[in-house]
Amino acid sequence: MFKKKYTFILAMLISLVLVFSGCSNSAVDNSKEDNSNATDTQKEVKSLYPLTITDGFNRQVEVEKEPMKVISLAPSITETIYAIGAGDKLVGRTDYDNYPEKVSGVSSVGSLSDPSIEEITKLDPDLIIASTHFKEDVLKKLEELGFKVVVLVPQESFDGVYDVINTTGKLLNNEKNAKEVIDGMKTKVTKVEELAKGLDPVDVYYVVGFGEYGDYTATGDTFINDLIEMAGGNNIAKDGEHWSYSLEKIVEKDPSILICSKYFDAKKGIEAANGYKDLTAVKNGKLFEIDNNQIDRQGPRLADGLVEMFKILHPGIYK
Numbered sequence: 001m002f003k004k005k006y007t008f009i010l011a012m013l014i015s016l017v018l019v020f021s022g023c024s025n026s027a028v029d030n031s032k033e034d035n036s037n038a039t040d041t042q043k044e045v046k047s048l049y050p051l052t053i054t055d056g057f058n059r060q061v062e063v064e065k066e067p068m069k070v071i072s073l074a075p076s077i078t079e080t081i082y083a084i085g086a087g088d089k090l091v092g093r094t095d096y097d098n099y100p101e102k103v104s105g106v107s108s109v110g111s112l113s114d115p116s117i118e119e120i121t122k123l124d125p126d127l128i129i130a131s132t133h134f135k136e137d138v139l140k141k142l143e144e145l146g147f148k149v150v151v152l153v154p155q156e157s158f159d160g161v162y163d164v165i166n167t168t169g170k171l172l173n174n175e176k177n178a179k180e181v182i183d184g185m186k187t188k189v190t191k192v193e194e195l196a197k198g199l200d201p202v203d204v205y206y207v208v209g210f211g212e213y214g215d216y217t218a219t220g221d222t223f224i225n226d227l228i229e230m231a232g233g234n235n236i237a238k239d240g241e242h243w244s245y246s247l248e249k250i251v252e253k254d255p256s257i258l259i260c261s262k263y264f265d266a267k268k269g270i271e272a273a274n275g276y277k278d279l280t281a282v283k284n285g286k287l288f289e290i291d292n293n294q295i296d297r298q299g300p301r302l303a304d305g306l307v308e309m310f311k312i313l314h315p316g317i318y319k
Contacts, residue, residue: 048173056153057136063148066173067127073115074131076299077152078103080168081129083300084177092123099293099301117141127171131164154298156223158189161298185303189230192310195317196232202313204233205250205281207260208243210273217245224295227302231309233257247275254280259312262289288312 051063071092072078078097081090087102092109109119113133120128120142128142128149142149152167154160162182169178206224209216218224219240228235236253237245258281260266267289270276281287290312294305311318 048170051170053150053167053171056131056151057139059151061148061150063127063150063171065126067125067148067171069123069125069127070172071109071120071123071125071128072097073109073128073134074112075099075293076154076164076297077129077131077168079297079299079301080165080181081172083181084165084169084172084174086168086172086174086177089172091125092120114138117145120147121145129168129171156226158185158302161185161300161302164298165300181300185300188303188307192231192306192318195314196230196310199232199314199317201229201232201234202257203236203253203255204228204257204259204313205236205253205255207258207266207270207276210247210270210276215245215247215250216243219243219245223298227295227306227309231306231313233309233313251275251279256286257281257313258287259290259309260287261292263292 049063049065053061053063055061068089069091070081070086070089072081072090073094075094075097078090078093079099081087082100082103087100090103090106093103093106094112094115095108095110096112097103097106097108107119107123109123110116112131113135115138117138125147128147130139130149130151132153134151139149139151150167150171152164154164162185165178165182166175169175206218206228208218217237217240218228218235219242220235220238221241222243225235225238236250236255240249258270258276258279260270267287270287271282276282290308291305294301294308307318
């Protein structure tokens with residue numbers, strides 16, 4: 001029963017793992033009204049909008065004015081909104097959004113790919129921000145109801161994540177905060193990359209799912225593979241594709257380190273699982289837990305996930 005539950009839950013996490021922007025300089029208020037008494041802040045906001053974004057579906061989306069009621073349809077987007085200081089604008093999120101803790105007080109609109117149109121309509125947002133795995137038929141329904149939707153899709157790189165954070169900052173008039181978040185991430189990434197230079201790569205296997213329904217991991221065609229290599233690891237499953245791998249290959253390659261989610265009692269399950277329990281890493285106490293949300297979600301905590309990965313692979317070096 002445990003294996004079924006674990007595989008199912010982490011299969012859902014896979015969907016979480018998985019933009020470029022432009023700005024119009026047109027003024028929001030094209031009337032001839034005298035704005036001489038407007039505050040500097042009001043004038044600044046007026047200069048930002050309308051704002052035109054080229055989103056992940058290659059659509060030109062114009063946001064006429066600063067959004068004050070926003071729905072996020074991805075955990076990574078939700079985390080980004082809070083990280084840039086715009087959490088007070090969030091009126092809706094998905095069932096999977098659990099960070100930061102305060103997001104639990106925000107209304108849920110359901111799943112990432114099939115959110116409740118009814119719940120979204122009740123919340124009446126100014127802007128909906130979606131991400132990977134958002135369906136075009138859902139987009140069509142929302143647009144038919146008159147909702148403004150922007151789809152931000154991170155590329156398979158840190159630069160793609162930076163683009164999404166930057167674009168979210170522009171959309172919500174929090175560009176300065178977004179830049180600070182990105183700069184902080186880049187500082188951590190640079191430090192890890194510098195420390196990893198000259199170190200011998202450590203053979204590692206990242207357990208996403210296991211059991212009778214198959215063995216799943218970050219294969220060579222995933223972003224997490226790149227993150228593992230940036231952290232000074234040699235991903236033994238990089239020859240695989242589409243998250244799937246074989247237990248036979250894991251046993252054959254017998255990695256020095258295994259890493260798994262710190263949730264769902266994953267470690268306990270792996271230690272008792274056929275094949276896994278006989279691996280050298282498991283026998284030697286080299287099965288480590290990590291907050292997989294920091295690496296599965298391509299958001300502002302991704303650099304923290306990289307740091308934690310490095311600390312596991314090369315203990316005692318990162319200070």
